[in-house]
Amino acid sequence: MTVTIKDVAKRAGVSPSTVSRVLSGHPRISLETSRKVKVIMEEMGYHPNMMAKSLVSKTTNSICIILPKPAEELFSNLFFMELIRGIVTQASRSGYDVLISSGANEKEELEAASRLLKGRRVDGVILLYSRKDDAVIDFLENNGYPFVLVGRSDRYENILSVDNDNVMAAYDATNHLISMGHERIGFVSGPQNLIVSRDRLEGYRKAMQNSELEMRPEWIVEGEFLQDSGYRAMSFFMNLPNRPTALVVVDDMVAFGVLRGLNELKYSVPEDLAIVSFNNIPLSELSNPPISSIDIGIYHLGYTASQVLIQGIQKAAIGAGYTNRFVIPHRLIIRESSMHSLNKK
Amino acid sequence: MTVTIKDVAKRAGVSPSTVSRVLSGHPRISLETSRKVKVIMEEMGYHPNMMAKSLVSKTTNSICIILPKPAEELFSNLFFMELIRGIVTQASRSGYDVLISSGANEKEELEAASRLLKGRRVDGVILLYSRKDDAVIDFLENNGYPFVLVGRSDRYENILSVDNDNVMAAYDATNHLISMGHERIGFVSGPQNLIVSRDRLEGYRKAMQNSELEMRPEWIVEGEFLQDSGYRAMSFFMNLPNRPTALVVVDDMVAFGVLRGLNELKYSVPEDLAIVSFNNIPLSELSNPPISSIDIGIYHLGYTASQVLIQGIQKAAIGAGYTNRFVIPHRLIIRESSMHSLNKK
């Protein structure tokens, strides 16, 4: 049936241990034996059984991505694809396999994490979101499992995390609009239980305060990271008596929704309403008009997360790491949706 | 350290085999013992070690998605995200984990497949592409590994596959344009080593022949499944002396490229050039104008592929399946990009 290490050993006239040593490049194996065994392995089409290997080494050489919320909603956001792409690419380079898993709610995520880690199926996990008071993080932290958070935690200081400086990013985005002469600037936010939403809102506030601009409560609308939220926010804003001339939008998908609504109502962008959003997914430049967006280096975020996690796993035995918070730089990509200056008027 | 089946056994005063049987719901375990053991397992936080389990059962309860080409290019296509979403959702429902893997070329894919299957790390694989003369398919087929192809093979009749009727889909798309009064219709194709490209081209040809329309060789342009290809095809077509009035485009991303070019040159769609494309990715309706596209049920394609594969794995022992080719229905979604009739003129 399957050819095992014992079959190879018998055929080569050596012991299984010797074959194992040849496989792992043990120093105390004569060149002659090593060559002979290798030839036989080739001949017999031997492949080590990963399960057996994992069983004794207590290591699986695989990591897992945990997607929060039903995959249905999530995946529709191009954002995650970019992230996964970065993760898979890096992991593959490090010789790790990537398992992807998702749950319908926090409880299911927790079950998945627990099953995979306690069941020793993966060596560590990457969390793609950070909520306030996240139970999954608690679980991982309390049990000492290797993990890295893409985002930041509001409660743990020393966990591995890869994130942008979202406060600063929002600050920059808002300032860009201000520099274009806008004074009435609205903000379309994401769910407030997500740290990223909070951070971006804070950056917006800082920029507004810094320029001593008025901040009306009705200029801040909260929604989901979905197109529809943008669409709804747009109708709300456009019906306001004293409506904003520009919008900072928390996510490109949401901005697409805003844009769709604006197009339907025949408003023009950026003349009637300037827009800057976040994430710069590959389609931001394809919309009509192309959207100014903060590029947060999504791919890089994923790539780094994977790298940091795998290093963490491998060095776990040696001792804890040095840096634990990695900040990926962002940069503002200015496109048509904000290229209209009010300064001259 | 970790709590094993033996620890539970000892604490419960029974043998490991008994605990194992409790776990698998063996009939010959007294209710009393079963309850006692379950309580102890709970108390001690026992979780079965999947590696050990896999080792003896020779089953991993996981499947693998093999992405061809560098993930870099591939993933940029939203298409794959939808597919993966369908696969992961279904697999998760069946209690399977999904591993994702990719290679830079056919050789690397083969290595990945070989490593994962021979190394007994996954029970089966899903192939997301079918090339002509694919070496990975040969490998899987010759070694009797369970796999399913999303697409179809040109050489094997009886392998499991999930596909659309792409010939018919292209036929429908082309006919739609014909019914709108177009007679000079061009075709932007994908790489000809991909079966899907060939099938769609054939459908276009059939429709044109069927309506006895002229087919000029220069009206068929071959490119990649990327925006740039569309952009280039567009410039080519628009510089033609006798240019087409409508285009059938092999993929939405490519159509976006066409659209971008057309917008830049201030042509209007559909008046100057009508467009119909394929796949209907979530963003097709967001472009300007929204693109008519053949919805091929990407999510459904993935979902079915996963289902078929897992059934195949589980029934492998019992005997081969019945149907082996599954066809997912398509339907044309008409949007603005083709809503301009030439008939009245």
Add this chain to the structure above:
DNA sequence: CTGTGTAAAGCAAACGGTTCCATAAGGAGG
């Protein structure tokens, strides 16, 4: 009271590797 059938649980051998410890051979040093 013995023989037999049955339910419940235990024993031990796998599964395919890794690795610590032991051993054999050969060479060097005394």
Add this chain to the structure above:
DNA sequence: CCTCCTTATGGAACCGTTTGCTTTACACAG
């Protein structure tokens, strides 16, 4: 010539489960 290293290899235990075969303990029929 004996002892002691060193180097190359073998032996066996173990990683955490599953499972076929036994064993044990009754209950009941003869």
